[in-house]
Amino acid sequence: MVAPTVLICDDAIFMRTMVSDILQQAGFEVVGEAETGAQAVERYKQLRPDLVTMDIVMPDMGGIDAVREITKFDPDAKVLMCSAMGQQALVVEAIQAGAKDFVVKPFQPSRVLEAVQRVLG
Amino acid sequence: MSLDPSRYAELFRTESREQLSAINRALLLLEQGGDAAEPISVLFRAMHTVKGMSATMRYHAVAEFAHELESVLDRVRRGDQLLAPDLMDALFASADALETAIDEASEQAGQTPAMVAALQRLRDVAGGSSTSEFPGAPTKETGALVEVAVADPLDGPGVIVRVRQAADAMLPGVRAFMAVQRVRALGEVAAVNPSLDALQASAVPISFAMRVVTTASVDEIEHAVRSAGDVAFVEVDVSGRTRRESRSTIEVVAEGEEVTRASARPTRHVRIDLARLDALMNLIGELVITRGRLLQLTASNPDPALDESMQMAARLVSDLQTEIMTMRMVPVWQVFDRFPRLVRDSARALNKDVTFVVEGKEIELDRSLLDEIGEPIVHLLRNAIGHGIESPAERAAAGKPRAGRLVLSAARDRAAVLIRVSDDGRGIDRPRVLARARALGLVDEGTREVDDDALFRLIARPGLSTAEQVSDLSGRGVGIDAVQVKTRALGGSVELKTVAGEGTTITIRLPITLAIVRALLARSGTERYALPLTHVRETLEYDRDVVQHVKGKPVLVLRDEVLPLLDLRDVVRQRAAPFAGGPNREIVVIERGDRKSGLVVDELIGQQDIVVKQFDAARDGLALFSGATILADGAPALIMDVGSLFEGT
Numbered sequence: 001m002v003a004p005t006v007l008i009c010d011d012a013i014f015m016r017t018m019v020s021d022i023l024q025q026a027g028f029e030v031v032g033e034a035e036t037g038a039q040a041v042e043r044y045k046q047l048r049p050d051l052v053t054m055d056i057v058m059p060d061m062g063g064i065d066a067v068r069e070i071t072k073f074d075p076d077a078k079v080l081m082c083s084a085m086g087q088q089a090l091v092v093e094a095i096q097a098g099a100k101d102f103v104v105k106p107f108q109p110s111r112v113l114e115a116v117q118r119v120l121g
Numbered sequence: 122m123s124l125d126p127s128r129y130a131e132l133f134r135t136e137s138r139e140q141l142s143a144i145n146r147a148l149l150l151l152e153q154g155g156d157a158a159e160p161i162s163v164l165f166r167a168m169h170t171v172k173g174m175s176a177t178m179r180y181h182a183v184a185e186f187a188h189e190l191e192s193v194l195d196r197v198r199r200g201d202q203l204l205a206p207d208l209m210d211a212l213f214a215s216a217d218a219l220e221t222a223i224d225e226a227s228e229q230a231g232q233t234p235a236m237v238a239a240l241q242r243l244r245d246v247a248g249g250s251s252t253s254e255f256p257g258a259p260t261k262e263t264g265a266l267v268e269v270a271v272a273d274p275l276d277g278p279g280v281i282v283r284v285r286q287a288a289d290a291m292l293p294g295v296r297a298f299m300a301v302q303r304v305r306a307l308g309e310v311a312a313v314n315p316s317l318d319a320l321q322a323s324a325v326p327i328s329f330a331m332r333v334v335t336t337a338s339v340d341e342i343e344h345a346v347r348s349a350g351d352v353a354f355v356e357v358d359v360s361g362r363t364r365r366e367s368r369s370t371i372e373v374v375a376e377g378e379e380v381t382r383a384s385a386r387p388t389r390h391v392r393i394d395l396a397r398l399d400a401l402m403n404l405i406g407e408l409v410i411t412r413g414r415l416l417q418l419t420a421s422n423p424d425p426a427l428d429e430s431m432q433m434a435a436r437l438v439s440d441l442q443t444e445i446m447t448m449r450m451v452p453v454w455q456v457f458d459r460f461p462r463l464v465r466d467s468a469r470a471l472n473k474d475v476t477f478v479v480e481g482k483e484i485e486l487d488r489s490l491l492d493e494i495g496e497p498i499v500h501l502l503r504n505a506i507g508h509g510i511e512s513p514a515e516r517a518a519a520g521k522p523r524a525g526r527l528v529l530s531a532a533r534d535r536a537a538v539l540i541r542v543s544d545d546g547r548g549i550d551r552p553r554v555l556a557r558a559r560a561l562g563l564v565d566e567g568t569r570e571v572d573d574d575a576l577f578r579l580i581a582r583p584g585l586s587t588a589e590q591v592s593d594l595s596g597r598g599v600g601i602d603a604v605q606v607k608t609r610a611l612g613g614s615v616e617l618k619t620v621a622g623e624g625t626t627i628t629i630r631l632p633i634t635l636a637i638v639r640a641l642l643a644r645s646g647t648e649r650y651a652l653p654l655t656h657v658r659e660t661l662e663y664d665r666d667v668v669q670h671v672k673g674k675p676v677l678v679l680r681d682e683v684l685p686l687l688d689l690r691d692v693v694r695q696r697a698a699p700f701a702g703g704p705n706r707e708i709v710v711i712e713r714g715d716r717k718s719g720l721v722v723d724e725l726i727g728q729q730d731i732v733v734k735q736f737d738a739a740r741d742g743l744a745l746f747s748g749a750t751i752l753a754d755g756a757p758a759l760i761m762d763v764g765s766l767f768e769g770t
Binding site for chain 1: 166174179321350
């Protein structure tokens with residue numbers, strides 16, 4: 001059985017590590033990481049992962065623009081937005097830009113996995 | 122499955138420190154003027170990241186504090202709040218409070234007094250925090266569900282879809298938006314109650330309803346709504362017929378399922394426990410010694426096949442040594458980074474105007490050396506600001522620019538790194554130091570002049586501070602002697618240059634790496650000594666022509682220089698014949714800074730990588746030596762502290 005692949009995008013290595021651990025334990029293969037929106041778009045194009053986790057706030061092209069670019073490139077892209085508390089308007093914008101779902105920090109692994117399930121169907 | 126934050130505590134701290142570094146840099150940039158947009162952006166992002174991380178770690182007090190700061194920064198970013206000097210100060214104070222709070226963070230920790238003070242200051246300057254949805258220390262939300270009566274706007278063609286959100290829904294407004302969006306994909310959403318705007322902005326889970334004109338089935342509609350997440354209840358009312366559904370739990374991929382473990386992540390960096398690097402260092406040290414022994418053995422028992430393998434092995438050990446030492450090398454900016462902030466704070470506290478320049482940020486040094494030299498540098502910087510650089514008024518009166526110039530530079534010099542702290546202040550007051558030295562009996566009564574080296578030796582004595590005030594910053598017993606001691610302990614040396622009225626430069630010379638150094642082995646009598654190459658300029662054969670006598674003392678004539686000449690036998694007080702100047706002896710030209718000297722030894726054995734074992738012993742007893750090593754044949758050798766050889770002359 002081939003493990004589903006995921007690209008993790010967040011400018012904090014701390015957050016990337018957390019998300020990575022949660023997803024790996026759930027059977028994902030982390031095929032790439034990105035620290036900026038620009039890197040996220042580039043790596044998506046290279047890696048074509050099954051799933052992308054994307055932080056909203058990142059330098060050099062924020063998460064929302066990155067989702068927009070990725071969705072333009074691949075309308076079937078499955079992007080999961082990661083947001084901190086208190087960012088409803090931004091998350092709505094992200095969904096409008098093409099993100100399929102979101103999770104809120106602090107992460108609860110069960111919620112992350114629920115969201116992933118919904119996104120991947 | 123729950124997340125155990127303690128596993129990530131170290132990572133949290135490291136990452137937070139990086140964010141704090143960025144915050145301080147941005148604050149300094151903002152204070153200096155110039156384009157504000159980028160630094161403000163950086164500040165906002167960094168604060169946001171710290172908030173997210175600390176919330177994840179359940180350090181609630183820190184997260185809330187970061188949230189407040191983020192709100193203020195958001196207002197600044199949007200132009201709703203002016204970035205005036207008093208707000209800058211409040212932000213600096215907040216950054217400090219945040220730093221200590223992070224160091225002491227724990228789940229139970231509440232707000233520190235520094236945080237409370239900083240928050241008060243922020244509020245005084247920038248008003249209260251904006252209405253934000255930060256719920257504070259989260260307990261499970263009791264989720265007061267607001268029942269929304271289905272009202273008139275929903276009259277009309279189509280089906281009514283009623284949704285109640287789960288009590289623990291996060292960002293319920295977004296979920297509601299998503300639900301409407303998904304249903305929209307199936308047809309037309311003719312009306313929403315409450316309005317879509319109100320829905321999107323909702324901070325608590327609610328119930329809502331939509332009127333939808335669609336050809337999709339009830340199942341499809343319900344599925345679409347549920348796919349938005351956090352739906353406790355959904356009902357599609359088709360011409361009065363209703364169907365209730367309760368929330369179904371989504372099965373999570375559990376353990377026990379056959380999964381392939383992820384292969385190594387393609388990352389560019391790897392975080393290594395520092396203890397592992399130290400262990401590697403020790404091992405390579407042992408390997409270097411063993412290699413030396415093997416080479417010696419193969420030299421005395423030649424065997425072509427063995428020779429070839431031995432050469433190969435020796436080369437591999439060298440390469441391995443290089444790789445490991447490189448792993449330990451770290452650019453100095455990692456420690457220098459915090460100095461601009463420190464200089465700014467010190468200068469302000471003392472009402473001095475200081476322009477701080479850092480050069481050579483990319484120069485690399487062994488990480489333990491860099492860690493250790495941080496404090497001495499801080500002391501030198503504070504000294505320069507406190508005693509070296511004059512007040513703006515004094516400087517103006519002396520025809521100098523009002524702002525003093527303080528330069529911290531790092532540079533390579535063959536096998537050493539030079540770290541310089543240089544100021545253009547008043548220089549060290551020679552007469553005053555001399556007067557004090559005379560009073561303490563450290564110099565002859567008649568001494569009226571003293572050169573830089575002698576001056577340094579004087580002020581490096583503990584207790585010779587001539588500072589008028591013992592300020593909070595320097596002079597509290599931690600004198601330049603501490604810098605000297607620390608540097609020597611690291612195998613380095615300190616040098617002073619000062620000109621009255623013009624300024625002072627202190628140079629710390631350090632070997633690039635601590636544990637393995639290249640040294641010249643020399644024999645004197647029956648003992649062997651190691652001279653680190655950082656202090657060796659050249660060697661020559663003892664020759665009547667180059668050695669002459671001036672006033673009865675031997676000197677070395679080296680091309681056009683006349684250098685003092687020492688005999689290693691005398692230096693180490695070996696019970697050997699007095700200076701004989703035999704034809705088979707050799708001379709090593711040693712140096713410290715600008716000063717050079719000749720050292721006569723019985724024999725030069727060769728160059729070798731030696732593993733430095735430092736002494737634990739009290740420094741007094743072994744002033745001439747900085748450590749010891751084991752040579753290839755297993756016998757010990759003392760490592761000379763070359764700098765100390767210059768002190769008697």
